[in-house]
Amino acid sequence: MRNKTFTRREFIHNLSFAALSGLSLSLLSSCSKEQREDFLQKHFLEMTPDEKRALVTRFEEKYLRKYNKNFRVSVQEAIPNTLWGYGLDLSRCIGCRKCVYACVEENNSSRINPQSQWIRVIRLKKGSLINLEDSEHYYDPANVPEKDFMYMPVQCQHCENPPCVKVCPVHATWKEPDGLVVVDYNWCIGCRYCIAACPYRGRLFNWRDPNVPSESWNLSVHYLGNRPRMKNVVDKCTFCIQRVRSGRYPACVEACPTGSRKFGNLLDPNSEIRYIIERKRTFRLKEDLHTEPKFYYFFEA
Amino acid sequence: MIFFLLGISVTALAKEAREEFPVPPPPFTEGIFPCSNCHASMELNQKKRALSEHTQIRLHHAETLRWCLDCHDATKRDKLRLYNGDLINFTESHRLCGECHGNVYKDWKAGLHGKRSGYFTGSGKRTYLLCVHCHDSHSPKFKQIKPESPPYTPKDKRNAK
Numbered sequence: 001m002r003n004k005t006f007t008r009r010e011f012i013h014n015l016s017f018a019a020l021s022g023l024s025l026s027l028l029s030s031c032s033k034e035q036r037e038d039f040l041q042k043h044f045l046e047m048t049p050d051e052k053r054a055l056v057t058r059f060e061e062k063y064l065r066k067y068n069k070n071f072r073v074s075v076q077e078a079i080p081n082t083l084w085g086y087g088l089d090l091s092r093c094i095g096c097r098k099c100v101y102a103c104v105e106e107n108n109s110s111r112i113n114p115q116s117q118w119i120r121v122i123r124l125k126k127g128s129l130i131n132l133e134d135s136e137h138y139y140d141p142a143n144v145p146e147k148d149f150m151y152m153p154v155q156c157q158h159c160e161n162p163p164c165v166k167v168c169p170v171h172a173t174w175k176e177p178d179g180l181v182v183v184d185y186n187w188c189i190g191c192r193y194c195i196a197a198c199p200y201r202g203r204l205f206n207w208r209d210p211n212v213p214s215e216s217w218n219l220s221v222h223y224l225g226n227r228p229r230m231k232n233v234v235d236k237c238t239f240c241i242q243r244v245r246s247g248r249y250p251a252c253v254e255a256c257p258t259g260s261r262k263f264g265n266l267l268d269p270n271s272e273i274r275y276i277i278e279r280k281r282t283f284r285l286k287e288d289l290h291t292e293p294k295f296y297y298f299f300e301a
Numbered sequence: 302m303i304f305f306l307l308g309i310s311v312t313a314l315a316k317e318a319r320e321e322f323p324v325p326p327p328p329f330t331e332g333i334f335p336c337s338n339c340h341a342s343m344e345l346n347q348k349k350r351a352l353s354e355h356t357q358i359r360l361h362h363a364e365t366l367r368w369c370l371d372c373h374d375a376t377k378r379d380k381l382r383l384y385n386g387d388l389i390n391f392t393e394s395h396r397l398c399g400e401c402h403g404n405v406y407k408d409w410k411a412g413l414h415g416k417r418s419g420y421f422t423g424s425g426k427r428t429y430l431l432c433v434h435c436h437d438s439h440s441p442k443f444k445q446i447k448p449e450s451p452p453y454t455p456k457d458k459r460n461a462k
Contacts, residue, residue, distance in 0.1 A: 247423035259416030
């Protein structure tokens with residue numbers, strides 16, 4: 001009996017489903033192939049290796065059309081038994097901002113209109129380190145370090161318990177097995193909940209397409225990292241995912257003229273970061289929030 | 302026999318240490334090395350005095366306690382001299398620095414003090430800088446530098462949204 005007739009509920013369900021599919025079919029057929037593929041793309045974590053390969057080709061072609069550059073897009077997965085951790089020596093940082101600009105170059109961030117910088121160096125008066133409200137990040141003296149100040153670069157802290165991931169309504173951001181908190185820019189809907197949730201101001205919103213000089217593109221990119229972002233998505237520091245997964249130091253570590261920045265695998269007892277945690281006085285920013293950052297500030301001596 | 306074995310282990314250790322620290326050559330002023338080019342024909346004068354030739358060198362490194370020949374060897378001019386009298390090459394200057402700055406030397410060997418770049422694992426090239434790449438050995442305190450420009454404020458025209 002029920003096989004032949006519909007209940008009212010089933011009728012409405014089927015009708016609305018048909019209407020929706022008809023509508024979306026006509027919409028999808030009216031847009032370009034590129035837009036259609038973007039729209040129908042699966043979630044990155046649900047893709048098979050074959051689908052990821054197809055994704056790479058698709059994005060390389062797309063970037064070739066858009067920027068006229070041969071990008072090499074990587075989808076390299078996390079190396080087993082790694083948990084990346086960062087150390088920063090506050091007694092040696094001189095606040096020169098070389099890391100900021102090295103990061104911008106490495107990660108294809110927008111240079112101007114809008115300016116997008118993943119690292120923010122804040123200046124604090126000596127003796128009031130815990131008072132972040134009195135910090136200043138537009139400081140511009142003739143020379144650094146200044147006598148009465150210390151400097152503290154802040155970027156994404158790659159929390160073990162990341163509030164930004166918790167609030168994302170579409171799961172466009174997640175924590176990778178090696179501890180990196182990443183964003184799939186093609187899944188992000190630009191709601192900026194994560195920006196509101198992050199206690200470190202570690203995330204930035206792309207108000208426009210990136211403004212990068214044509215000769216300055218870094219062509220070695222990772223899908224979850226420094227590939228060119230688009231308008232209306234959120235991005236953030238990824239500890240240079242494209243570098244560290246092949247065993248290379250992040251760009252900010254290489255740029256630091258005083259060697260204040262340290263990087264390593266927290267699970268490797270011989271790594272530099274473990275040496276710091278075991279032998280130096282370390283602290284993590286806003287530990288009381290229980291975000292468990294993997295970014296350790298420390299002092300020499 | 303024991304001495305023989307000890308000798309082997311010491312050389313093995315030394316070799317290992319050299320391989321462990323792939324450092325670029327020390328940063329010499331152009332044309333200054335080898336020192337013996339000039340010093341071979343000069344008479345040895347061990348008196349502490351103002352140097353008329355090395356005008357660029359201002360010793361500001363515990364200068365009341367020390368003088369050139371505490372680190373540079375008096376006779377073999379192209380070598381540095383450790384406290385025990387051993388002569389070492391300029392490429393191994395970190396051993397000389399480590400004699401006084403033991404704690405820093407320990408941290409440097411662990412990769413903490415100082416700077417490492419390149420690849421930290423795998424077969425890629427890695428570079429560890431020597432003490433003298435960052436610190437002028439004659440005046441080691443860091444000099445002030447000009448910072449990069451600050452970020453634009455949200456209201457800046459160059460930061461339009």
